[in-house]
Amino acid sequence: MRHVILPWNTTSSPKILCVGAHADDIEIGCGGTVLQLAERHPGCIFYWIVFSADGVRAEEARRSAASFAKSATIKGPEIKGFQDGFMPYAGSQVKSAFEELKAISPDLIFTHNREDAHQDHRLLADLTWNTFRDHLILEYEIPKYDGDLGRPNLFVPLEKVSTRDKVRYIMESFVSQHQKRWFDPETFFSIMRLRGMECNSPSGYAEAFYSSKLTLEFGNRQ
DSSP states (O other), X not given: OOOOXXXXXXXXXXXXXXXXXXTTHXXXXXXXXXXXXXXXXXXXXXXXXXXXXXXXXXXXXXXXXXXXXXXXXXXXXXXOBOOTTOGGGGHHHHHHHHHHHGGGOOSEEEXXXXXXXXXXXXXXXXXHHHHOSSSOEEEEOOOXXXXXXXXXXXXXXXXXXXXXXXHHHHHHHOGGGTTSTXXXXXXXXXXXXXXXXXXXXXXXXXXEEEOOOOOOOOOOOO
8 A cells, every 4th residue: 555645735725626416425425535635735725516406405515515625715616507317418518517617727626436327427527537637536436326336546544533524514414315215424434434444544434536547756866
């Protein structure tokens, strides 16, 4: 297990683009990592983009984004009006929405996994790679009925307080989802515990991502 450290310090202002198909995707997929980034790099700027949320779900998304970003700067959440489950059939409009994001030129992007069984998730993952060809992209995972969890190759060890806060904010923010059987603290804790075991996290908890491309540099010649 090798460690990669992002080249930022407490005075850096990295731009971090968070892409989610639905109101709670970002929080479930990378909420713990977002919390730790906001804490360790208070100058970071989060661009929070949710492609499908309306009414109560939109209000929940706004409340949750503010909780996770904490004192860091957050641009958004910018909430699109695409219909849940129908994004591939509105592909050209979704593509146009991604083209507008190019101006951000983010230092780090969180998006869905390209192998996700949900059609909306797959489309956004594909368009992320299509739009941002020379950026650091980390694809997060979402537990679901389809049973599509795979073998991620990049892990972010989480502090226990980050895992607790992640689950608490999710449950407090997305009250409309409580009636779903899988939307339960044990679901969220269990996947973080499994990934924590896989990467030997000191706390026992971690979030996992898929990283398709990384560049290895050896430094300047002496």
